[in-house]
Amino acid sequence: MARRAGGRHGYPWRAVGAAVVVLLAMVGSGLIGASLKSAEPVRPPQPLAQAGAGATTSAAPFEDADLDGEDSPPAAGLPRSAPTTISIPRIGVNAEIMRLGTNPDGTVQVPSLDQAWLAGWYEPGPSPGEVGNSVIVGHVDSAAIGPAVFFSLGALQPGDTITVNREDGRPVNFRVDSVTSHPKDAFPTEQVYGPNNRPGLRVVTCGGQFNETTRSYPDNVIVFASLVA
Numbered sequence: 001m002a003r004r005a006g007g008r009h010g011y012p013w014r015a016v017g018a019a020v021v022v023l024l025a026m027v028g029s030g031l032i033g034a035s036l037k038s039a040e041p042v043r044p045p046q047p048l049a050q051a052g053a054g055a056t057t058s059a060a061p062f063e064d065a066d067l068d069g070e071d072s073p074p075a076a077g078l079p080r081s082a083p084t085t086i087s088i089p090r091i092g093v094n095a096e097i098m099r100l101g102t103n104p105d106g107t108v109q110v111p112s113l114d115q116a117w118l119a120g121w122y123e124p125g126p127s128p129g130e131v132g133n134s135v136i137v138g139h140v141d142s143a144a145i146g147p148a149v150f151f152s153l154g155a156l157q158p159g160d161t162i163t164v165n166r167e168d169g170r171p172v173n174f175r176v177d178s179v180t181s182h183p184k185d186a187f188p189t190e191q192v193y194g195p196n197n198r199p200g201l202r203v204v205t206c207g208g209q210f211n212e213t214t215r216s217y218p219d220n221v222i223v224f225a226s227l228v229a
Contacts, residue, residue, distance in 0.1 A: 042147065044140050045155040046207055047179040047221055048066065071160050077199045077227075081168040086136060086203075090160045093151035097164075099123045110137055116148035125193065128164040129172040129227060133200045135192060136164075140206045140217065150205035152193035154179065154221045162201060163223055174201045174225035181207050181219045192222060201225040 026229035083097045100109040100120040111120045116139040126132035160176040182188055192202045201223075208219030 001010050009158075012140070042208060043210060044147070044151045044153070044221075047154045047156075047181050055128060059120045069227065071113065077126075077131035080127050081166040081170065082123070083128050083134075083136070083166050085121050085162045085165045087163040088153075088156070088160070090162065091155055092156075093149060093152075094174070095119045095138070097121050097151045100137070108137075111139065113139065114144055116142035116145055119149050126199070128174075128201060129170070131197065131199055133193060133196045133202050134164075135202045135204065138205045139222075146193055147155065150203065152180065153203060153205045154207055162203070162223070164201070172199075173228050174208055175228050177224045177226055179223050181221050183208075183219055187220060191224070199227040201227070213214075 002066065062216040064195055082099065085094065085096055087094045095118060097112060097119045098115070098121070100111070100122050101124060102108055107119070108122060111118045119136050119138040121127070122135040122137065126134045128134040128136075138150040138153075140151055140153070141148050156176050156179045158176050162176065163171050164174070165171045192204065203223040203225070205221050206217035207221035208217050210217055
């Protein structure tokens with residue numbers, strides 16, 4: 001059943017997804033990391049799973065996860081509440097979350113490079129814990145500060161935990177299902193911003209081999225995670 005990624009905001013998920021593809025694959029700004037100014041810059045770790053252009057991602061949608069055990073989330077999800085912080089113990093992330101919308105041209109906003117230690121929640125979509133896919137984005141690095149908030153995102157593994165705190169005081173915990181890397185021109189829009197009948201989390205940053213010519217990363221690293229009780 002087709003659902004709107006934006007929930008009460010009313011943005012059709014297909015339109016939202018198209019904007020995301022434009023942002024991540026074509027514009028050349030935002031989540032693109034800046035080259036670190038050192039003789040031997042440290043590069044971010046990359047996930048083991050690499051989806052080629054035009055290939056179907058190996059990341060299972062949240063609804064395909066095992067929902068029969070004690071960690072099965074409630075089908076109704078939680079009431080809407082904006083996220084405030086995100087914690088990922090394996091990679092030492094404990095960051096504040098800012099709200100993001102869309103730019104006048106329809107592309108998705110991203111944190112500015114001079115605030116690259118912050119993560120950003122795509123507010124037109126579901127909040128973490130609501131039914132649907134909540135999307136949080138962040139930079140991988142910045143020339144101004146070096147490694148940024150999601151520098152080590154590619155080092156996550158299935159089973160790792162992500163905790164998002166919300167304005168209502170309720171922390172929500174997610175279990176990582178998969179971590180994959182996708183060329184920006186093959187961004188899996190439907191799996192990230194598409195409909196979902198249960199609460200899910202998608203965390204996105206840049207990845208791949210930094211291109212010294214274009215001063216950008218060619219890929220997106222995406223973490224697919226599911227809510228646990």
